[in-house]
Amino acid sequence: MTTNRRTIIAGGAATLGLASIPAAARAVTAPSPDRFRNVLDSIADQALNLSPETATNLGVDVGPRAGLRAKLSDYSPAGNAAFASAAIAMQAQVNAIDRKTLSPVDQLRWDTIHYTLDRTQEAKPFFYANASQGFFGGTSPYVVSQQNGALSSTPEFLDSQHPINSASDAEAYLSRVAAFAKSLDVETAQIRDDAARGVMPPDFIAANVIGQIKGFRATKAANQKLVTSIATRTAAKNIPGNWSARAQNMVESLVYPAVDRQLAAFTAATRNAPHTAGVQRLPMGDDYYKWALRLGTTTETSAAEIHKLGLAQNAELKARMDVLLRKQGMTQGTVGERVQALNKDPRQLYSDDDAGRAQLIAFLNEKVAAVRPLMPKLSHLGLKAEVIVKRVPVDIQDGAALGYMNFASLDGKRPAIYYVNLKSTSLWPKYQLATLTAHEGIPGHTWQGAYLAEHHAEIPLISSLIGFNAFVEGWALYSEQLVDEAGLYADDPFSEIGFLQALQFRACRLVADTGLHAMHWTREQTVKFLMDETGKGEGAMTSETDRYCASPGQACGYKMGHNEILRLRGVAQTALGPKFDLASFNDTLVKTGGVPLALLPTAVDAYIKSAKSAGPNA
Template sequence: MIDRRRLMFTAAAGAGLMASGQTLAAPQGATPTAAGAALRAVMDKVVQQTLMTSPETLTQLGFDRGANAAMKARLDDRSQAKVLADRDIFRSQMAELKAVDRAGLSADEAVWYDSLEYFGDTAIAGYAFPYGGNGFGPAPYTISQLTGSYQSIPDFLDSVHSIDTAEDAEAYLSRVSAFATALDQETGRMLLDFEAGAVPPDFVIARTLAQMDGLMAGGATGTTLVQSVARRTAEKSLAGEWGSRAEAIVNDAVFPALSRQAEALRARQAGATHDAGVWRLPDGEAFYRFGIQSYTTTNLSGDEIHEIGLAQLAELSARADVLLRAQGLTQGSVGARIAALGDDPRYLYPNTDEAKEQLLADLNAQMADMARRLPEYFGRIPQAGVEIRRVPVAIEAGAPGGYYNSPSLDGSRPGAYYINLRDTAEWPKFQLPTLTYHEAAPGHHHQIALSQERPDVPLLMKVLGFSAYSEGWALYAEQLADEMGVYENDPVGQIGYLQSLMFRATRLVVDSGMHAKRWSREEAIRFMVDALGDAESAVTTEIERYCVWPGQACSYKLGHTKWAELRTNAQTALGDRFDIRAFHDAGMNTGGVPLTVLERVMTEWTAAQVAA
């Protein structure tokens, strides 16, 4: 599946990525077998046939220059016709993959084959549903508080589209114009969702409309679309009326298109259900199974996930109880006692701009400390840097608490870890280190940057990704940070770490609760608040997120459980010969793969170490 924070595949198109002039040739010094050559040909076709339809992908990866310069002035085609055409192309590509003789592949090629086959089989299974297909994995609604170009394109243009020349600024304005077309295309697809019976719950519609209204509330001059180009052209001393030209486009084209989309959504608000789960959609129970398979790369049922979540939450709560008692907190549930910590002024930043700047500075200091520890646990360290940024104010109301965007493959843009600072009360100080280790290093940035920097690997495998692998790794990275000793003199920070694990275990319970056991939104909110002690405002945003990405929230803890299990197996088999740096490097060397593939590779690695 695609992790929304990264450029991976889309379930709608099966999109592959490739730079101008790059090929998927065999690694230097290696001559592929006939089967290997056939596999590379299929992978090359995936890349070549889909890249040129995704100008946003080219920009994200830093490939929108030279021969691809014209693509920098365009946005992706979001029409239903393009969705259907891409599906036909992808079906053809996967049919060619199935014809490859897997038995004739090398070990690395078999990993590539199995990963692409898993993705292909899962994505094509999703084509059976007459709704969704918006490019972010199994999301049933084209437009929601988390899906749709209305919330992604302004940030994309501000943070990804570079402006160094007048040509770049002109391309920016062309993309602002194209934004109106993208909105209308998605409005058309949203209406098709409605016809198929996929209308979002009333609270999702309300949150989405609030965000749309907020984008227009300050007028065109107050939008990121206008402010970004005006600010950045001034910084580069590029002569021209860039801000006023952008303002005119926003007023004449973007706002009318956004208003049309909002009105089409608003027209369904009064009749929308309050039911949270996808079980209510046509073939909704099957859609949830599809979501679980895609996001977690397992065949677990919703009921099984629910029981796993309850058991892990109980175990983690018992561990947190010991630490809380050591702090003199003995009364009330674990969640209530953590909530009391979260309300303690000692652990809160004031909700001011100055304090938010201090918060970011503190996170950067934590990252500098982690950088000094990494070589003891990893043989390979990413070359790409990572920046810590605030989630743009325009989208912070509906955005997750933290997320990561990958660096460009050409090295021109670092990775970025975003933290949502809409209300600092949502981020007590003892929770922040673990978030940073999850999103940056040794979590997402470490894993994704290493994947992108792998030598002699087809580009397709550098960008293909699965949520259970990457989110499971990031959660394992939180565990690893604790094992590194980062909380040695910070027992309250260790409570924050355990709360993070509890949070992910709770996700298993509430996601399956809403989509498999038909819990209401309010039941899910109350369970999470009681279990974790988190602010209700933050929990509400999370629960509403799970409503529009069924199954995605389960990928974290299930992935973490698999990573931890594989390490335990290796340690048991190797004893004193176990090398944690070698284990981590071997796990990172696979790139993003399904858990089934990861388990096979790491089991074979362990066996090889035993035999050595």
């Protein structure tokens, strides 16, 4: 899973308007190819002005964009209206370019940005869907949930992504702390307005959120990450100033009062929250889920079709797992029951303490290193793809995903960060860790993001902004298969079981997500299905189910993307025969920068045509 371009970071500050975009970026007087590149750059600038955190995430909040480093996004009604208005202007800019005059590569880019802006426009009927969700490719019907909102994202963003190399960086950090307090109040107002119109998270998510807010508030200001981060980093850089005292004062005088207001408003708004898990209970909920599925899968496949597909693929993968489990002497019970037993096997578990967590993270680093020698078989790109493995911060682990990754910055100053949730080491038995690392690390998210970073000079910036969940997660799931095919598990049968179990789990997600939001499944029914079928523990599957409730449609992107990539690989293999080169096919996918599944065949068709025309020794 990735967070960044496709996961909106809640914030709040004044948003820059189109007038702030340099005139050169808005110019459209050049010949067609250059004119189109100028349009793409203009759209990127507009999006960055509306999402300053993204500029920091990418490492492009410098030069003309340096002012963005002190700001957070504006998710107030006015900010949402500004994004919706900007999207209309962006669409007009794209439509002013004659697609037929562009090269095939730029035609695909034209189609891609058009697809993004269409999804952005489709968010309009849903007052609880901010326009930026359509642009960046993520759904969150509740302004605050266990995984969405300023409280769960901004402190970690400031700590791990906001750079502090000078006094001006530190001042910008403090400006963002002040903006954080404002964004909490923006959310609080939205919580009240949404609740008055029947939109609030279900009671079980509400209880989790209330616990998270109370936990944040119970921490002494001096111990808050907002304070310790700037104190530690300014000291390390020898930047003079009373940074710690100023940050602590802001937390006490601005942030904590805003947190108190949000806690009171959220508690009141969710006092009678329903237990219904799916979004069908929301205003226009069925239509919203159709939009969410389109956003999450970048296809027109219906919920019923996805549900049926998930059931079929789950059955197929269980049959493959059964064979491997039997070879290891595990013959009794269903596949799910045997996996449950494997999850409890002491040989597969690290001690649930700091020493065990350190050993687990060391093992993940070993797996990253083990994959690197395999990469020449899988890609000709020769990327450095640096990655740091970190534990999910304790203060957000209750609502965070079990594993996720932040792409590297484009300036090369911050590598990719691969996070693993270690609230309990039992969440991650050893046999599951190699495939997790292929997904989040190499050749998964880290590799795909590294191409954008290491080739950013030749790739339009917009490719690093917009996110297509099904492509990004489909590529990462396909990467899990690639390392298996490359022989990583040749002498490690339990990790091979872990690979198949991970595929099977993603098939079950197709069933669970559509079950919750289209088939009226309950939370309890979904948790039981996932536990019975995948063998994963109750805590992990409860967390997963709650994630699907808070981000409908997103969980379907993994297997849908994987399925389409495999289908297209088969098409290419059939068309090219001995001319098919796996590494070249993989590079074709990565070099798109990420596109909707609906457009991916265009890139593969171009690869096939090019490979056919190449000489026999090419």
